[in-house]
Amino acid sequence: xxxxxxxxxxxxxxxxxxxxxxxxxxxxxxxxxxxxxxxxxxxxxxxxxxxxxxxxxxxxxxxxxxxxxxxxxxxxxxxxxxxxxxxxxxxxxxxxxxxxx
Numbered sequence: 001x002x003x004x005x006x007x008x009x010x011x012x013x014x015x016x017x018x019x020x021x022x023x024x025x026x027x028x029x030x031x032x033x034x035x036x037x038x039x040x041x042x043x044x045x046x047x048x049x050x051x052x053x054x055x056x057x058x059x060x061x062x063x064x065x066x067x068x069x070x071x072x073x074x075x076x077x078x079x080x081x082x083x084x085x086x087x088x089x090x091x092x093x094x095x096x097x098x099x100x101x
Contacts, residue, residue, distance in 0.1 A: 011062065014076060015069040017047030022055060045070070 023039040025031075033039050043063050044055040058066055 011065050012069055014073040015045065015047075015066060016073055017045045017070055019058070019063060019067040019070055020044060020046050022046075 020043075022042045022044045024042075025033045026040055028034065043058050043060070045058060045066055046053060046055055048054070
């Protein structure tokens with residue numbers, strides 16, 4: 001359990017997942033959501049782990065930072081994918097050139 005005297009650890013720089021708004025009914029028969037389309041909304045980080053989707057509820061103060069970390073992850077992943085594809089193309093060219101000798 002974290003000590004109440006210590007500040008919370010900083011948010012990660014990269015996060016895999018998506019920040020989404022989860023809309024749901026609470027299940028209470030007398031709640032407004034039971035009889036209308038006015039559902040409860042919670043902003044969450046949605047991510048998969050081991051083939052299962054998980055949700056982490058986000059406090060309003062953390063939403064922007066978590067969204068930015070998820071976007072940094074997507075950009076870094078796209079950049080790495082582009083580098084790997086370029087490397088693969090380079091290897092194919094290298095092997096094709098080698099076979100012509």
